[in-house]
Amino acid sequence: MRRPDRFRSGRALPITSHVPLPLSASSRRSSLPSVPSVPRGSVRRIAAVAGLLVTSLLAVGVDPSGAAPAVAGAGVAAATVTPSFVVTSPTASTRRLTSVGTTTKSATVTFTVDTTRPQQTWWGTGAALTDASVSLLAGNADAQRLLFDPTRADGARLDALRLPLSSTDFSPTSWTWSWDGTAASPAPEALRAISTITQGILPLRPDLRVVAAGWSAPAAMKTSGSLRGGGLRSDSTAAYGAFLVSQAQELQRRGVPLRALTLGNEPAHSSDYATMTMEVGQMAALGQQVRPQLPSDVALWAGDHNWEHRWAYDQIVAAAPGSFDGSAYHCYGGTPSQMNGPTPFRIITECTGTTDTWASSFAWQLRNLVAVPVANGSSGLLMWNLALDAANGPIDTASRYGCRSCRGLLTIDGTRVSAGPEFYLLAHLTRAAQPGARVLPVSSSASGTAVAAFRNPDGTTGVVGVNHTTSTQVVAVKVGSTTRRYSVGAGELFTYRTP
Incomplete structure (x- = not known):
């Protein structure tokens, strides 16, 4: 995720640039004045919008x-x-x-x-299976049914899922897959997520589709030498591409219905939890390397960052023609009208709710995550955490900048399971639009x-x-x-x- 207090003013970069994608200016999430600069966690706060x-x-x-x-x-x-x-x-x-x-x-x-x-065609509706969500959903059959059972009257009936490929700010410990130079091997945390999908969710939703998101390369491939922050080393670009391809192949081998992959979550953002910046030129090169090696039924989506980074998407796709099947967007900066390109297929892959009221959440999210994006070519909506606990975690407690007010679709507190406004937003959407819409x-x-x-x-x-x-x-x-x-x-x- 991208934190508002880390944003910086941005400018267009040449595709050969050797600096990370710049971030745009933004206010803190607690004082967001309007839609154009919406940090993660304040995505529902808006000026009043008249009418229905x-x-x-x-x-x-x-x-x-x-x-x-x-x-x-x-x-x-x-x-x-x-x-x-x-x-x-x-x-x-x-x-x-x-x-x-x-x-x-x-x-x-x-x-x-x-x-x-x-x-355009509707791809699907869902949310992310973070480590926090895995810890709360694994073994909780009723919560899994509430989210994914397509026949449950009070359920969300989700049909899609986003899978981080390393730790995030919603991970108690830092981890990523290991790499021996030939094959990627899943960490225990990754195996738990895979098991939750294949043993818990898939039996409920056999037509589930999963998009995997690269998050952090192994520390040796990064400028920081750590999973926390830093960028992809220029001399590790090819190795990281091979790493991603191996991850995709291993996920499918283990029964995950992988249908899409992004090169990295929010590639313009570095923080003190698992994050990794990438240059425009690196992402173009990765697209050219990764796309031909992916399984034929796995799409490669560019970006996986905010609407405001549309200029970077344009450069990446132009520099690697035919390498990207789609573009993935987040809601924390810019406006949804910016997702009207550069590829025919576009989708929102992350947005979160926080502490806004249910009424303001319903109004902002329906307009800015469904109506306006669909009018600008969006083919799906994936929110952030599927489930969090009563303290909006578990989180990476060693991080100062991870989100502490993000809201899951479900809040699970012991045996008590409660649904938040984002749960109902998606529940209404899935009742109107099936995959293939x-x-x-x-x-x-x-x-x-x-x-x-x-x-x-x-x-x-x-x-x-x-x-x-x-x-x-x-x-x-x-x-x-x-x-x-x-x-x-x-x-x-x-x-x-x-x-």
Whole structure:
């Protein structure tokens, strides 16, 4: 993750530069004034946004750049599905993923889905399996079901997962895979994560897709000589590329459904926990080396840093044509409109919640992690920690700069498991959009709204949104010749699903 107090002003670098990617200026997360500079942990804090924010989703097929199995196309016959409308209140705990019926009241806003112009494909929805999450989820079958079981009525129904390939700021100890010059071998911590996936999550979600993220190379490959901070040595670039390829091969050999890989998490960021900077030229060279050696069903995504680093993505992809299948973005700096390139496939691979209210979290996240990104080509959303404890850990206690206010999708305190706002954001999204979704346009009768659309592989249409106003709104959704109206309370998330 990238800490706000480590940001610096950035400028474009030539691809031959031998300095790390620069960081941009940012305020501390406790005093974030607006969307453009959003440090990790303050991703929901915004100035008031008037009106109803809505994202609609329709789906078909899987984008090949996401390296996912192909599914039926736009002409697939609709399944027999009863129209449903589900809401989650930011304040009433008894109104979470609650089904509501139609209303005869007049609509205050109408959304019309255009099913004739399919666009990008939805890759998936999920979060990261950090060491903290492994320690809380391993052996906790109920929590695993709550996150991944696609049939659970009160579940998130996640279908994707991000796997760090070394320790992070949510690791009690520092570690990475070992390297003997030929093959990478997983550390005990990596084996525990692999076991959690293959023995716990996969039986619940056989169609799970995993993106692995390089985090820190072995210390000998780094300028710091340590897993903590530093950059990739120029004379270790080729060795690190071979290391990544070996990791990908070993993950698949052990049964992990690996579908994508990034070269390194936040390559412009160095801190006092496991982090590693890389130069633009290094990443271009790595792309050219790694892409041809990856398994054929594993995509290589560029970046894995903030929207504001789009300029660096452009340079990397231009310097290594054909090497990157997609671009991965984080939400902690810049704006989601910056993810409108440079590759056809784009995805958000990290964002976290912290201490903001449920209502402000719902409003900011629905707009900035779903609606605007989808309008700019995003094909998926992966949040940060799947689960944390009541103290927002376990964390790397030796680090001064690791996040101490990040919020997991679940908080697990002994036998007590509670779901946070990010859990419900993703739960509403998965109920609207299956993997293989095709984004379609949707128009609104009111200004200040945010919309997008998909058709699911089974032919159903989904709509997910939030009422950001302070009063109940009557939402009308029109798909084809059918229009249905529902009442949505102030601040509530909602999902509509219909044949």
